[in-house]
Amino acid sequence: MIHEFLIRTKEKTQVVDLTEKVAAIVQRQGGEGICCVYVPHATAAIVINENADPNIGLDLLDALAALVPEGKWRHDRIDDNAAAHIKAAILGPGETIPYGDGRLLLGRWQSVMLVELDGPRERKVLVRAA
Numbered sequence: 001m002i003h004e005f006l007i008r009t010k011e012k013t014q015v016v017d018l019t020e021k022v023a024a025i026v027q028r029q030g031g032e033g034i035c036c037v038y039v040p041h042a043t044a045a046i047v048i049n050e051n052a053d054p055n056i057g058l059d060l061l062d063a064l065a066a067l068v069p070e071g072k073w074r075h076d077r078i079d080d081n082a083a084a085h086i087k088a089a090i091l092g093p094g095e096t097i098p099y100g101d102g103r104l105l106l107g108r109w110q111s112v113m114l115v116e117l118d119g120p121r122e123r124k125v126l127v128r129a130a
Contacts, residue, residue, distance in 0.1 A: 003127045009119035013065075015057030016114040018046075022097075022127055023104050029129040030102040036128045038094035043084035043118035045091035046125075051111035060115070064090070084118035091115055099129065 003025045007016055018037065026035050037046050050056045064087045073082030095112060098105045106112070114123060 005125055007114055007123045007125060009116040009121055009123060012119050013061045014116040014119060017051045017111050018114055018125060019111045022112050025127045026099045026104055026129045027102045032100040033130050035097045035099050036094060037112055038126045039114060039123060041123055043081055043088050044123050045088045045093060045115040046095045047091055047113050047115055048095050048110050049113060050109040051113060052109055081118045087117045
């Protein structure tokens with residue numbers, strides 16, 4: 001079964017921790033397997049990284065901004081969000097996480113996060129634990 005939930009972002013770029021929501025789905029599933037977390041959007045991404053220090057998310061957004069500057073891409077002539085598309089393509093739309101005993105097998109400092117690159121928007125997140 002594919003579970004779906006919505007996240008409403010508040011900023012143009014933002015990192016949102018999804019770990020609790022994903023962990024709850026995995027806990028209900030129980031047992032062991034693989035959990036896939038996917039965002040069906042071309043200007044958002046799913047990553048796994050530290051979230052104990054919120055500066056990591058800000059550093060990630062700053063690094064992406066330095067790597068892919070705004071306003072110099074052909075797609076900007078259409079809807080002015082080419083940099084968001086490029087950043088999302090670099091990060092990717094999903095992550096796969098093993099689980100056991102109904103728990104995500106993340107490392108001590110790891111969290112599952114949505115990276116908003118063209119907000120604020122409502123984003124759909126799909127989770128499959130099997």
